[in-house]
Amino acid sequence: DIQMTQSPSTLSASVGDRVTITCRASQSIRHWLAWYQKKPGKAPNLLIYQASNLESGVPSRFSGSGSGTEFTLTISNLQPDDFATYYCQQYNGDFPSFPFGGGTKVEIK
Amino acid sequence: EVQLVESGGGLVQRGGSLRLSCAASGFTVSNNYMTWVRQAPGKGLEWVSLIYRGGSGANTYYADSVKGRFTISRDSSKNTLFLQMNSLKDEDTAVYYCARDRSGGFLDAFDIWGQGTMVTVSS
Numbered sequence: 001d002i003q004m005t006q007s008p009s010t011l012s013a014s015v016g017d018r019v020t021i022t023c024r025a026s027q028s029i030r031h032w033l034a035w036y037q038k039k040p041g042k043a044p045n046l047l048i049y050q051a052s053n054l055e056s057g058v059p060s061r062f063s064g065s066g067s068g069t070e071f072t073l074t075i076s077n078l079q080p081d082d083f084a085t086y087y088c089q090q091y092n093g094d095f096p097s098f099p100f101g102g103g104t105k106v107e108i109k
Numbered sequence: 110e111v112q113l114v115e116s117g118g119g120l121v122q123r124g125g126s127l128r129l130s131c132a133a134s135g136f137t138v139s140n141n142y143m144t145w146v147r148q149a150p151g152k153g154l155e156w157v158s159l160i161y162r163g164g165s166g167a168n169t170y171y172a173d174s175v176k177g178r179f180t181i182s183r184d185s186s187k188n189t190l191f192l193q194m195n196s197l198k199d200e201d202t203a204v205y206y207c208a209r210d211r212s213g214g215f216l217d218a219f220d221i222w223g224q225g226t227m228v229t230v231s232s
Contacts, residue, residue, distance in 0.1 A: 044146070
């Protein structure tokens with residue numbers, strides 16, 4: 001089965017910082033990767049699709065890159081509303097499962 | 110407005126069954142890839158199941174943790190997605206979300222999510 005590994009699991013940062021989260025797939029998923037933001041009591045919110053495309057309405061300080069097995073989510077100029085948990089998910093239909101990474105909690109330093 | 114509304118959650122005994130519903134508005138569920146995702150208390154997001162777009166006989170997929178116990182389906186006449194959950198275990202306790210893929214034409218990321226419904230399995 002395909003597995004997704006995120007790092008770090010927790011990240012402490014300040015408003016205005018640039019942060020980077022890494023997601024690794026156990027096999028190549030080409031560009032079929034999404035990034036979601038999750039806040040307590042709320043549904044996940046799609047940020048990035050197909051590894052690097054910004055979902056409509058998402059601030060441009062969010063960006064994604066990568067292909068194959070290694071991907072990154074970057075948040076430039078971290079804002080108070082960005083303190084949340086972030087998840088990657090693979091959705092390459094060549095595989096019979098669509099797992100999430102373990103999550104990265106972005107905390108206030 | 111494109112919207113998903115889950116229902117059917119609640120308290121159920123270990124070994125029992127529950128059927129979750131996800132009513133769609135603003136789009137047709139059979140025209141999109143649809144998925145169920147859950148989050149146990151204090152844990153991360155866990156993908157549960159996915160159904161391909163199309164008619165009856167569409168491909169369905171399950172996480173190993175629920176395979177053989179959960180069944181995803183949809184009713185086009187009600188424009189509703191379902192998750193039948195049998196032989197429930199303590200570890201199935203979670204908030205369950207349904208979601209729709211953003212494309213409809215091919216499998217893409219999930220852009221529309223329901224508000225979630227809580228399932229609690231208790232002995």
